[in-house]
Amino acid sequence: MFELKPVQEDELSAYFDSLWQDLRVEFTEAGFSTEYADENIESSRKQFFPNDELAPGNFLFYAFNDGVKVGKLWLCSVERESKTEWSVYDIETFEGFRGKGFGRRIMLEAEDYVRSKNGASISLSVFGNNSVARKLYDSLNYETIRVGMKKNLD
Numbered sequence: 001m002f003e004l005k006p007v008q009e010d011e012l013s014a015y016f017d018s019l020w021q022d023l024r025v026e027f028t029e030a031g032f033s034t035e036y037a038d039e040n041i042e043s044s045r046k047q048f049f050p051n052d053e054l055a056p057g058n059f060l061f062y063a064f065n066d067g068v069k070v071g072k073l074w075l076c077s078v079e080r081e082s083k084t085e086w087s088v089y090d091i092e093t094f095e096g097f098r099g100k101g102f103g104r105r106i107m108l109e110a111e112d113y114v115r116s117k118n119g120a121s122i123s124l125s126v127f128g129n130n131s132v133a134r135k136l137y138d139s140l141n142y143e144t145i146r147v148g149m150k151k152n153l154d
Contacts, residue, residue: 007060030127070097088124
């Protein structure tokens with residue numbers, strides 16, 4: 001049985017500590033400086049996890065398959081122009097479980113969750129060098145709405 005379970009309050013610090021470490025690696029692998037990565041992470045920490053508490057509108061889940069933790073998901077909702085906009089801020093299938101369809105399952109569960117909250121759409125950002133994730137989102141009919149590009153001149 002596959003299911004998403006909310007991250008418990010006593011698990012929040014560990015969730016975010018792991019997230020910030022992973023995000024730093026993702027930024028630097030995508031070509032950003034460590035300084036930029038650290039500034040972005042510190043800004044995010046203050047915005048989404050102030051005073052070691054989850055900010056309103058944020059929903060964290062662990063994904064379980066037959067009771068085994070296989071991944072994680074972070075959804076965020078924001079009110080804009082009388083509509084609730086939803087975004088995936090973090091999704092990961094844990095090492096050892098990749099390539100088995102769990103990323104797809106997590107995304108489909110995310111979509112069901114957003115629908116259950118009367119959400120009409122869900123958006124996400126993905127680093128350009130993450131071809132596996134981009135392929136997954138394309139297969140789930142996510143549309144590209146903006147592209148950021150960079151050229152290193154060193």
